[in-house]
Amino acid sequence: MSSIAAVLWVAASSPNPDPMNTCGLVRALESSRVFSRCQSQRVSNGRRKQTTKIMSCRRGRSSVVSSSLVVNPAGEMTLSSEEKVYNVVLSQAALVNEQLRSTSPVLDDVKKPQDTVRPGSLSLLGEAYDRCGEVCAEYAKTFYLGTLLMTPERRKAIWAIYVWCRRTDELVDGPNASHITPMALDRWEARLEDLYRGRAFDMLDAALADTVTRYPVDIQPFRDMIEGMRMDLRKSRYNNFDELYLYCYYVAGTVGLMSVPVMGIDPKSKATTESVYNAALALGIANQLTNILRDVGEDARRGRVYLPQDELAQAGLSDEDIFAGKVTDKWRNFMRLQLKRARMFFDEAEKGVTELDAASRWPVWASLLLYRRILDEIEANDYNNFTKRAYVGKVKKIAALPLAYAKSVLKVSS
């Protein structure tokens, strides 16, 4: 195991499991006061055509699920995943509304809670953040490149968030994944609750504990990401896009919600806080859909098919075609629709980047443009995502930086 992998490996052995360890979304829904408002704003497209469902777009919100209500396997009407997740977006936006738009620089580079820090611990904290930076550089060159374009304080905070996310993913995807049980995830969640109370288990947790005292980053998206990992343990097929959307929210949309409080919103922005959060959610979903489309072959070799089963069937395809890994016209047509949907989420995300604090736009544009390029590479590979990994080369990566810069300065979307 490399030293970085060793750092990521977590014993997940905190005592003190949280008795309130229930699904975050359910809790958010139960306590949601905004649901009735959402319903009155909704434009329903009906549920007849699956293909229009993929392409439809609702005002101000990415919308790939055509109805707010869906029928579950027991035949009951339940809220669609999009609606459940939107309720989380609203509650997150409400939590931070004013703080994020403050013109005073308290959230960046100035607010240093030094009076609560013991002598010597500042340098330890510095080391902890440096370690987070190393892990980010090792595992995610593109994100790391993006963070180098940020202010030093924000960069450190994003590294700490990155490392927590990576360690969480590593629990179910890393070398020790076969030993991971739902109980280990419960312990990981208890550790999270502890670090939010200022009791960090190790130095990487300490970096995040510090970050959440400096920026108004709520715990809910972190809990929800753990829920996504629980989902990964118990599920390897997704019946429809509604199910996949919820998974993408858990493992990636949450990253958008964690990041906005660090990135900040432009004090001059006229956009609502919800719409900015919604765009951040869309960026996470777009990134995860891109991951899924890039890694079809790799995932299939691990027995996983994230692509919606009903859409595969509509295209005349099944799991067997994926395991066979042959690029046919059916596959190309299917992939064209999937790529189109992922691009819709990137388009939705673009609207929000321009509303971020000026100092955060460049890195976000850079990572958005680079991640979206992966979709172009899948096309360039003639949709062979079974045996060819779509990859954006170094030259293209570097070339994207001035374009991202221009977009962030000109404040344009698309």
Ligand SMILES: CC(C)=CCC/C(C)=C/CC/C(C)=C/CC/C(C)=C/[C@@H]1[C@@H](COP(=O)(O)OP(=O)(O)O)[C@]1(C)CC/C=C(\C)CC/C=C(\C)CCC=C(C)C
């Ligand atoms: C308004 C607006 C647009 C604001 C921007 C908000 C923002 C910065 C959003 C970031 C969204 C983002 C980067 C999402 C990450 C999605 C992702 C890649 C999720 C991965 C999940 C599991 O996938 P899988 O197992 O299939 O993939 P691997 O093969 O294992 O890679 C994750 C691995 C979950 C964990 C996520 C991370 C480790 C990435 C976290 C990234 C950051 C905190 C950095 C964000 C920084 C910049 C500069 C965008």
Ligand SMILES: [Mn+2]
């Ligand atoms: Mn993973």
